[in-house]
Amino acid sequence: MKFKLALLLLLLTTSSLFAQDSLFARKMVDTLTSPYFWGRGYTNNGVHKAAVFLTSQFKSYGVKPMDGKSYLQEFNYPVNTFPGKMKVLINGAVLKPGRDYIVSPDSKGVTGTGKLEQIDSTHFVDKQNRIVISLEDKLTWSVEGKELDYTLVQIDKKAIKQLPATIDADIENKVIPDFKTANICGVVKGTTYPDSIIVLTAHYDHLGGMGSDTYFPGANDNASGVTQVLSMAKYYAAHPQPFTMAFICFSGEEAGLLGSKYFTQNPLIPLKNIRFLINLDLEGTGIDGITVVNATIYPHEFAALKQINSENNYLVKVNPRGKAANSDHYLFTEKGVPAFYIYTLGGIRAYHDVFDISATLPLTKYTDLFKLIVKFNSSLMNKR
Numbered sequence: 609m610k611f612k613l614a615l616l617l618l619l620l621t622t623s624s625l626f627a628q629d630s631l632f633a634r635k636m637v638d639t640l641t642s643p644y645f646w647g648r649g650y651t652n653n654g655v656h657k658a659a660v661f662l663t664s665q666f667k668s669y670g671v672k673p674m675d676g677k678s679y680l681q682e683f684n685y686p687v688n689t690f691p692g693k694m695k696v697l698i699n700g701a702v703l704k705p706g707r708d709y710i711v712s713p714d715s716k717g718v719t720g721t722g723k724l725e726q727i728d729s730t731h732f733v734d735k736q737n738r739i740v741i742s743l744e745d746k747l748t749w750s751v752e753g754k755e756l757d758y759t760l761v762q763i764d765k766k767a768i769k770q771l772p773a774t775i776d777a778d779i780e781n782k783v784i785p786d787f788k789t790a791n792i793c794g795v796v797k798g799t800t801y802p803d804s805i806i807v808l809t810a811h812y813d814h815l816g817g818m819g820s821d822t823y824f825p826g827a828n829d830n831a832s833g834v835t836q837v838l839s840m841a842k843y844y845a846a847h848p849q850p851f852t853m854a855f856i857c858f859s860g861e862e863a864g865l866l867g868s869k870y871f872t873q874n875p876l877i878p879l880k881n882i883r884f885l886i887n888l889d890l891e892g893t894g895i896d897g898i899t900v901v902n903a904t905i906y907p908h909e910f911a912a913l914k915q916i917n918s919e920n921n922y923l924v925k926v927n928p929r930g931k932a933a934n935s936d937h938y939l940f941t942e943k944g945v946p947a948f949y950i951y952t953l954g955g956i957r958a959y960h961d962v963f964d965i966s967a968t969l970p971l972t973k974y975t976d977l978f979k980l981i982v983k984f985n986s987s988l989m990n991k992r
C-alpha cells in the first residue's frame with residue numbers, strides 16, 4: 609500500500625513537473641503573441657517591448673549579461689513600416705487586412721480610387737494611382753528595408769467573388785532608415801570549463817503590424833523557439849554545467865538574419881570557444897518529428913542526437929538536412945562555428961500570416977524536444 613502510494617505520488621510529481629513545463633510554454637507563447645507585443649515588430653514599439661520583457665526574464669532566472677554589463681546588443685537597419693491607415697476596397701467591398709489581403713512589405717503608401725486594367729490572369733493595374741493587384745493562393749508577409757515606387761496589394765483569391773475592376777485604397781507607410789533594435793544575450797558561467805561554450809539561440813522578432821488594427825502574432829515563428837530558449841535559460845541557471853551555457857534571442861531575423869549577422873561580426877564571446885550552437889526557430893509542433901539543418905556537416909553530433917532520441921523515444925523522426933541559409937545559425941556556420949538548426953514538423957500550415965496564433969499551435973513535442981536538447985548538450989560535455 610505504502611509502495612503504491614509512493615509510486616502514485618512519484619507519478620503525480622513527475623506528471624505535474626511536465627505539466628508545469630507545458631504550462632510555462634503555453635503561457636509564454638500566449639504572452640509573446642499578445643497584442644501588447646504587436647507581432648514583435650516595427651510599430652507600437654512591439655519589438656522593443658519584447659526586448660524589455662525578455663531581459664527581465666533572463667534577469668529573474670539568474671542568467672547574467674553576456675558582456676558582463678548589459679543584456680542588450682544594439683544595432684540598427686532600415687525598414688519599411690505600415691503604422692496607420694490600411695484600407696482596401698475591391699469592387700466597392702471592404703477587404704480585411706491580413707486575412708483577405710496584404711500590402712507587399714516593400715510597397716509605397718497610396719490614397720486613391722481607380723479603375724483596374726487586367727494584365728494577366730492574376731495581375732491587375734490601376735495606372736493612375738500606381739497600384740498593382742496580384743491574386744494569390746496564400747498570403748505570406750515579410751519585412752523589407754526599402755519602398756518601391758508603387759503599391760503592390762496581394763489578395764487572397766478566395767476573398768473576392770468577381771475579377772477586380774475597381775480599387776479604393778488608403779494605405780500609409782513610413783520608411784525608418786535606422787530602426788534601432790537589440791539582440792538579448794545572456795550566460796550561465798561554466799563550473800569546470802568556462803571557456804567552452806554551448807549556445808542556444810532563437811529570434812524573437814517577427815513581422816510586426818500592418819496598419820493600426822492588424823498584427824502578425826508569430827506563435828510558431830518564433831514565440832515557440834524563444835520559449836524553448838527561455839526554458840533552457842531557466843533550467844541551466846538553476847543547474848550550472850561544466851561548460852558555459854549562453855543564450856541569444858536575436859532581433860532582425862525576419863529582415864534578413866540581421867541580428868545574427870551583427871553578432872557574428874561583433875561577437876560578445878570568442879566564436880572559436882563555441883563548442884556547439886543550437887538555433888531554434890519554428891518549434892511549436894513536432895508531431896511528424898524534427899529536421900536538423902547542418903546534420904550532414906556535423907555527422908558525429910547528428911549521430912549522437914539521433915541515438916539519444918531513439919533511446920528515449922522522444923520524436924518519431926529526426927531528419928538530416930544539409931547546409932541552409934534559412935535561419936540565424938547560418939552566419940555562425942559561415943564563420944566555422946559548429947551549429948544545428950532544429951525545426952519541428954507537422955501540425956499546422958500557418959506561416960508568415962495572421963493565422964500563426966497560439967490557440968492553434970499544438971506545442972505537441974515541446975517537453976520532449978527540451979529533454980532531447982538537454983541530453984544532447986550533456987553528451988557534448990561528457991565527450992570532452
Ligand SMILES: [Zn+2]
Pocket residue numbers: 811829830861889890
Ligand atoms: Zn523564424
